Amino acid sequence: MDIFDAVASRYSCRAFLPTPVPEAIVRDILARASRAPSAGNMQPWRIYAIAGARVEALKALLAPRMNELPKAEGGDYRIYPDPTEEPYRTRRFSVGEMLYQSIGVPRADKPARYRQYARNFQFFGAPVGLFFALDRSFGVAQWADIGGLLQTVMLLARGHRLHTCPQQAWVSWHRTMRTFLDLPDNLMIYSGLALGYADAAAPINSWRSPREPVDVFASFSGFER
Numbered sequence: 001m002d003i004f005d006a007v008a009s010r011y012s013c014r015a016f017l018p019t020p021v022p023e024a025i026v027r028d029i030l031a032r033a034s035r036a037p038s039a040g041n042m043q044p045w046r047i048y049a050i051a052g053a054r055v056e057a058l059k060a061l062l063a064p065r066m067n068e069l070p071k072a073e074g075g076d077y078r079i080y081p082d083p084t085e086e087p088y089r090t091r092r093f094s095v096g097e098m099l100y101q102s103i104g105v106p107r108a109d110k111p112a113r114y115r116q117y118a119r120n121f122q123f124f125g126a127p128v129g130l131f132f133a134l135d136r137s138f139g140v141a142q143w144a145d146i147g148g149l150l151q152t153v154m155l156l157a158r159g160h161r162l163h164t165c166p167q168q169a170w171v172s173w174h175r176t177m178r179t180f181l182d183l184p185d186n187l188m189i190y191s192g193l194a195l196g197y198a199d200a201a202a203p204i205n206s207w208r209s210p211r212e213p214v215d216v217f218a219s220f221s222g223f224e225r
Ligand SMILES: Cc1cc2nc3c(=O)[nH]c(=O)nc-3n(C[C@H](O)[C@H](O)[C@H](O)COP(=O)(O)O)c2cc1C
Pocket: 010, 011, 012, 013, 014, 095, 120, 165, 166, 167, 168, 169, 170, 191, 208, 209
């Protein structure tokens, strides 16, 4: 798979097959992903990878607590600006609409929406979960760096024919995750990531989120035509 195919075929996969992913593959992805650049080569990331019994234990821990959704433990950091201005608000709204439409859940059916959202906390059935953590003292540059690492991991996963879903939803269980991962006080979770083989037949994997054309988000000057 070349880089163009890896980028084009990545999407947020929300239904996985139970097929296990060997530790060697996860290690390979992370070792290669560590080539991601970072300001001053600080490599400001710490990753916790779980599989098998650990994934099952985490699911079992949270399953009885799903009625605490959607607020859970309140979040360790704010994901969306409040208020979220246009055009970002509409973009966010419409991707949510597409997601719920793909599984036939009407907007008004809040319980069904929560049930789908709660699947985040089963890694959407993926056999592997990754947690990306960084030091609380870090600023925007290091947050950007860890985002670059996350994308590098997602693209390398494609190289192994794997799919991913980045999951900031885990931030809403930050206290539980601190205990579960034995996270030191100085670290906080930036995002989770579900990793596994896609269930290609699942309706929730059947749609793709839209993007603005290049001229909407980029300007060009000085180029020779
Ligand atoms: C850092 C990050 C965290 C995300 N967290 C979640 C999440 O918790 N649950 C989820 O279903 N999707 C999550 N997403 C997926 C986004 O909704 C998705 O990337 C966006 O709608 C674009 O769709 P695509 O990834 O399929 O191209 C996250 C994406 C990023 C980059």
